[in-house]
Amino acid sequence: xxxxxxxxxxxxxxxxxxxxxxxxxxxxxxxGRGYNIQTLNVGxxxxxTVSRMRIDVLATDRVVNQIILxxxxxxxxxxxxxxxx
Amino acid sequence: xxxxxxxRNGARALVxxxxxxxxxxxxxxxxxxxxxxxxxxxxxxLRFILNRHEQGAVHCADGxxxxxxxxxxxxxxxxPGLTNTITGLGCANxxxxxxxxxxxxxxxxxxxxxxxxxxxxxGLTRAVSKHNFLIKNADEIPxxxxxxxxxxxxxxxxxxxxxxxxxxxxxxxxxxxxxxISLRAYHPECAASARDVATxxxxxxxxxxxxxxxxxxxxAADAARxxxxxxxxxxxxxxxxxxGIGSFDTAHPLAMxxxxxxxxxxAKTALEKADFILALGVRFNDRxxxxxxxxRGVKIVQxxxxxxxxxxxxxxxxxxxxxxxxxxxxxxxxxxxxxxPDWLSVLEALKPIKPKYVPLHRGVIMPQSVIxxxxxxxxxxxxxxxxxxxxxxxxxxRFPHSRPRRFITSGGMGAMGFxxxxxxxxxxxxxxxxxxxxxxxGGAQMTAEELLLAARERLPxxxxxxxxxxxxxIRQMQKRYFIGDYSNxxxxxxxxxxxxxxxxxxxxxxxxxxxxxxxxxKKPYLLxxxxxxxxxx
Ligand SMILES: Cc1ncc(C[n+]2csc(CCOP(=O)(O)OP(=O)(O)O)c2C)c(N)n1
Numbered sequence: 332x333x334x335x336x337x338x339x340x341x342x343x344x345x346x347x348x349x350x351x352x353x354x355x356x357x358x359x360x361x362x363g364r365g366y367n368i369q370t371l372n373v374g375x376x377x378x379x380t381v382s383r384m385r386i387d388v389l390a391t392d393r394v395v396n397q398i399i400l401x402x403x404x405x406x407x408x409x410x411x412x413x414x415x416x
Numbered sequence: 417x418x419x420x421x422x423x424r425n426g427a428r429a430l431v432x433x434x435x436x437x438x439x440x441x442x443x444x445x446x447x448x449x450x451x452x453x454x455x456x457x458x459x460x461x462l463r464f465i466l467n468r469h470e471q472g473a474v475h476c477a478d479g480x481x482x483x484x485x486x487x488x489x490x491x492x493x494x495x496p497g498l499t500n501t502i503t504g505l506g507c508a509n510x511x512x513x514x515x516x517x518x519x520x521x522x523x524x525x526x527x528x529x530x531x532x533x534x535x536x537x538x539g540l541t542r543a544v545s546k547h548n549f550l551i552k553n554a555d556e557i558p559x560x561x562x563x564x565x566x567x568x569x570x571x572x573x574x575x576x577x578x579x580x581x582x583x584x585x586x587x588x589x590x591x592x593x594x595x596x597i598s599l600r601a602y603h604p605e606c607a608a609s610a611r612d613v614a615t616x617x618x619x620x621x622x623x624x625x626x627x628x629x630x631x632x633x634x635x636a637a638d639a640a641r642x643x644x645x646x647x648x649x650x651x652x653x654x655x656x657x658x659x660g661i662g663s664f665d666t667a668h669p670l671a672m673x674x675x676x677x678x679x680x681x682x683a684k685t686a687l688e689k690a691d692f693i694l695a696l697g698v699r700f701n702d703r704x705x706x707x708x709x710x711x712r713g714v715k716i717v718q719x720x721x722x723x724x725x726x727x728x729x730x731x732x733x734x735x736x737x738x739x740x741x742x743x744x745x746x747x748x749x750x751x752x753x754x755x756x757p758d759w760l761s762v763l764e765a766l767k768p769i770k771p772k773y774v775p776l777h778r779g780v781i782m783p784q785s786v787i788x789x790x791x792x793x794x795x796x797x798x799x800x801x802x803x804x805x806x807x808x809x810x811x812x813x814r815f816p817h818s819r820p821r822r823f824i825t826s827g828g829m830g831a832m833g834f835x836x837x838x839x840x841x842x843x844x845x846x847x848x849x850x851x852x853x854x855x856x857x858g859g860a861q862m863t864a865e866e867l868l869l870a871a872r873e874r875l876p877x878x879x880x881x882x883x884x885x886x887x888x889x890i891r892q893m894q895k896r897y898f899i900g901d902y903s904n905x906x907x908x909x910x911x912x913x914x915x916x917x918x919x920x921x922x923x924x925x926x927x928x929x930x931x932x933x934x935x936x937x938k939k940p941y942l943l944x945x946x947x948x949x950x951x952x953x
Contacts, residue, residue, distance in 0.1 A: 348601055352538050352550065359542050393731075400724035406547045406567055409601040 340369060340416040341395045345384040346376070348407040357384060357408070360401055366390050381409065387416065426554035427452035427585040430518070431460045433561035436593040437516075439489050441465060441480065441844060443473040447493020449533060450520030452585040457491075465844060465873075468865035470497050472837040474504020474575075475863065478513050479838030482824045483799060483847040485638070487514040487568050494520045494582075495533030499540065503831050505575050506544040510828025511659060512636055514573035516564045517545075521581040524552060537579040546574030551581070554589035566597045571604025572722035573636055606721055608738035608746070615734060616694070616717050617750035623692035623715075625759045626652045629675065632659030632827065633697015633720055634740055635820045640664065642744035643696065650754040653763055655683040657698050658812055659827040662820040666769055670760075673769035676704045678809040678953050682766040689762070690714055696740050697721075700729040701828070719743055770814050776948050781924050783807060783882050783947040787814040789931040790852055790880065798935065799824065799842050799851045803835030803859030806888035809953040811854050821847075833862030836879060840866055843875040850876060850935045857883040857904050864910060870940040871915030878934040879916070879942040881907050884949040892952045911942035922946035 347353050354373060361368055370387040388395065395413055402411045424432075430453055434442070441463045446454050457464050467473035470492045477488025488508075492501055498519045508515050522531040538548045547567050549560050557580075564576040608616075620626060634643055640663045647654050647670050654664045655672045664671055673680030675687055687693065687704075695718040716732040718725070719740055726735030736743060773784045787810050790798070796816040801824040802808040808825055817823050824842060826834040839853035860881045870877055883904060891897050911918035917937060921930035927945065934943040 352548075355539065356542055363543055393727075397724065397728060400726070404571070404722065404724050406599065406602040 337391045338389055340387050340389050342414050342416055343384075343386040343388065343399065343402070344412045344414070345386065345402060346409040347382050347384060348409065349375070349380050349382045350407055353382070353407045354384070356405060357386070357402065360405070361386065361388060361398060364394070364398070366394065366398070423588050423590045425452065425585065426557050426580070426587050426589055428456045429554060429557045429589050429591060430561065430580065430585070431456040431462065433558045433593050434489065435461055436558075437561060437565045442489045442491050443467055443476045443480070443841070444491035445470050445473055445493070445497060447497045447520060447533070449494040449522060449582045450491060450497070450585070452582065453491060453518070453520070453580070465869065467837070468868055469863065470500035471504050471833065472863050472866040474501045474508065474515065474517065475834050475837035476841035476844070476866070477515050478504060478508045479801065479824055479841030480845040481513050481515060482838070483821055483842035484845040485821065486845070487516055487565060488841065490515060490517040492517070492519045493533070494522055494537070495535045498535050498537050502540065502544055503829075503833070505541060505577070507826050507829040507831040507834060508575045509544050509546060511826065512573045512632060513575065514568035515575035516561070516568055516578065517575055518578045518580060520585070521550070521579045523583040524581045527581065537577065541577045545577045548577035548579065550579040551584055554584050554587040555591040557589065558591050558593040562594050562597050563599060566599065567602065572725070604721065606737045606739065608736045608743050612734065612736045613743070613746050613750070616736065617747055619692055619715055619717065620650065620694065620747070621752045621754070624756070625690045626650070626692040626694065626756070627686045627690040628652050628654045629657070629687065629693050629695045629698055630654055630660040630663045631657040631696065631698030634660055634663040637697065637721065637740040639696075639741035639744055640820045642741050642748070644668070646744050646748050646751065649748060650751050651756050651760065652694070653686050653760060655686050657701065657704065657827070658825065660698065661812060661817045661823045665818040666816055667818060671769065672763055674812055676701070678813065679704070680766075680769050680771070680813065682763050682769065685766055686763055693717070695719065695732070699725050702729065705730055776950050779924065780948045781922065781927055781945060783810050783884065783951050784814060785924065785927060786880065786882055786931065786945050786947060787811050787854070789928050790854070790935065791815050792928065793932040793935045794850055794852065798822070798849065799847045801825070801835055801839040801842060801851065801853040803855035804830045804832045805856040805859060806884070806892065806951070806953050807854050807856050807882045832859040835859055836863045837866045839877050839879070840870050840875060843870070843877050844873065850878060850938070852935055853877055853879045855879065855881055856888060857881055857885065857907070858887045860907065861905070867911060867914040867916060867940070867942070875940055876938045877940055878937065879911070879940070880931070880934065881942065881944045882947050883907065883944050884947045884951070886949050888949070888951070889953075891949070907942065907944040916940040916942045918942040918944070920944040920946065
């Protein structure tokens, strides 16, 4: 995959409320900023009211930080962490 | 009040919930998929204002909210009713205005079938609202309404949309309004750490050329007085954004005016030459930073209740996520008095805030003089609402703004058509008059239909249409002016048709008297002022 110097793949680990529309909201927030989602993985957790999303994005650390802050601002997002891949 | 346990339909549960949420006024427009709610509105305590277009309804609720600080409420139908709200939602969302917008929807089992007047409300409003809900069960109505008001008014305020299918409006429920609101994942409460407060105080005390850069967040946090106290204590000059206008009295010796491409020289220099910037409730909009992403050598502390505002456009030295009012209160006691005489004299030399202008053509009114005439006729005491364009920038720059929530303008979105309905909303909210709406001849035609409402409700608003015969801001920005065929209606006749008193003035000698008459009319009044079409901001 082609990456510019300062961009790398970050994996965002999100725990979100399992409600309709949450996936669209989160994907929209990332793609709405013009960033491409490389991989997306959504699944249940032991707690049926919570889903887990793993999102890989190619971006700079500054952009990823912004995305994380905006994700945390979402009403249905419980927790977000990220790891550079 | 004891919550009623009675069974009623979803529509009634909605209206009851709005009453419980403290709503007094609902703006909106009916349609087939929201009729059950309208039936219940009829015998509720809520005042319903029938707009003439859903965009007007949202801008009205927005003006109501900006003037009063209370959330505005809108009720519209599905499909076209909802799509007509999009501009209003985007405008409120950008400027952080709390609204709750409720719209009808087709029956649950018809969602997704391209049913008549169906629109994907949650999909369409996602990017222009702070949050949205689709209610699928009438039992969820009271709780959702409570949550919507909480979300709209906490953290960075913004519009929240509730999509309510018509069969859910008709379904029976005994659900009651919650005493407490519990949101699992949304906790916008925030407070500065003692360490951040100490660092901020230390840097402020050490600064040689400090500046406070105040935005709309200061007004939203109700912190204008605290800002003034802080600025006075250490003699710190204050620059505001467009949205921050009103947070600091422009007549104050420390006021440097507005930042940005249409801002003052004093504000520009203050931000450029400062060694310390305390940024309060601003997002470093590109209209101000002109694309600069980092600061050169200057220390910047950014305070905002919204964590995602920090570092968004400019990387700052320190970000503090806190309520601005709380923060200013704790920092004030640690800030030492200072006078910064050299720094202030540099900036003083760049004043006045109100730029001079030269009349371009003999016997033709300059747009600047219209704002000055309004200031004179009202002695600076009015709610000044604007539309978008050159007249907006003249109004922002020249008017003596002294108090918060008295200058109402579409900043982030810059949505033409905002001015007329926003002024109506402010008047309906009971804003202390007079209320003056300054609009361009272009924007006046985008929401002119709402003038009827001003007449019907006998609102004390002076609508001043600055008619320069062109889309002024565009003419000013375009290298080779082209906008196609542009012409205007007769605004005086148009106002008459809507039931307003109206007049036209084109003689500079008569401007003062005409404006004074309009702002003192205490009734809906439209004054068309023919101004020089070649003036630039
Ligand atoms: C809904 C919308 N469409 C287009 C624009 C782009 N725009 C910004 S200012 C302007 C001209 C406004 O003209 P007018 O209302 O006559 O005011 P003036 O600039 O002449 O004071 C236009 C078209 C906008 N801000 N909003």
